[in-house]
Amino acid sequence: MSATPTLWNITRRSLAKDLRLEWRSKDAINSMLFFALLVVVIFSFGFDPTAEESRRIAGGLLWVAVLFATVVALNQTWTRELRNQVLDAYRLSPAPPQALFLSKTIGNFLFVAILEVLMVPLFVVFYNLRSVGPVWQLLVVALLATWALVVNGTFFAALSIRTRSREIMLPLILFPISIPALLAMVDATTSILTGDNSPYFWMRLLAVYDVVFTAVSLLLFEPVLNAE
């Protein structure tokens, strides 16, 4: 345990702690999964799609379902640290705040990625999906899109824990900012599924979005963590 306290080391330790807690309680992943399942079922009542039609709308449905489920997980990210003043202890420690932010973001990324892995088969079954475009592109879009949702989401969850009615606050500030990312992930997915258009512009836009907001979050996390 005598590793030097570098950014990466602290990030890893903090991430390992979060994953261990989640492994034991399974709070986030269970509620996310059940929530996403409900959304998929309810959507299918609303749209009743044929295979041809479902290719065109599945991208939108999938990402809206993931977005809602992500909010469920994100709301639990920081509340755990409020109990027993863990967050205050972290503030007093010399550990870099960016390490805390990175570990939370990577943790949420893993949760949402697991959710997607479990949800995609559901979509394929319920909506009779078959992709016209190459599947590896869908994988790249999923990775970029998940990071886009999670990096801003983790940051805004840290903002909203200091507010009244914090559960409702998070989507109110997360959704407007995420509109370009949502547009990009939905259109990229639809382009690949239908094979009508090239998804490359949207993939590039997602990459730009990821880089820009990761940088801004890392820059601004310290003042937000220490705000008071």
Add this chain to the structure above:
Amino acid sequence: MTKLYKALTAITALLLVYGFYQAWYVAPMEATMGNVQRIFYYHLPSAWVAFLLFFVNFLASVWYLIRRTDGADALALASAEVGVSFCTIVLLTGPIWARPIWGIWWTWDARLTSTLVLWLIYVSYLVLRHYATGGQVPVLAAALGIFGFVDVPIVYMAIRWFRTQHPQPVIGGGQGSGLDPAMWVAVLWNLAAFAMLAVLFVWARYRQALAERALEEAYIQAEGEAR
């Protein structure tokens, strides 16, 4: 209120009246749209003023995080509130014009959509300010203000691509391209009037925000002394 404020109020009132005169009596009648086009003299200045105020909000947010002055935070709050008001005027006057000219209230055209998204972003900023409690509000708001402004170019790119890829539902973009010189005069007068009006509102709101803060601090101090 200071003498300067009163003087500026008088000038703004004169500018608004003169801008109205220019827009309704001097600017020529648009050939195909008729009088409906004259709403443009309010629509465009409001849009420019709103965008400018969102930029001011960004600068004030950055300044607050660097220097932590109450003034920077008050300016960020004032510019966001007044900016959202002007942006609301843009979003209201647009459909009023679009209905008789395009035959529809709204279309998901690039410019309309990006203005709507911009409005949503800054409304969420005001919502955060409203719901956040205690002394950390300025920091949280400043962070969100910076996020919002950084998002603007990405929103613009995404929506432009989104719209160029799909067919345009309505013909009739590019109205600013062929503007008559006489119409430009009316636009500029109204722009001056609206910019002055925005300065007045922001100034008043800024002073009010600072006064609120001073009052809160006085209360806290009085409570401390009472104990």
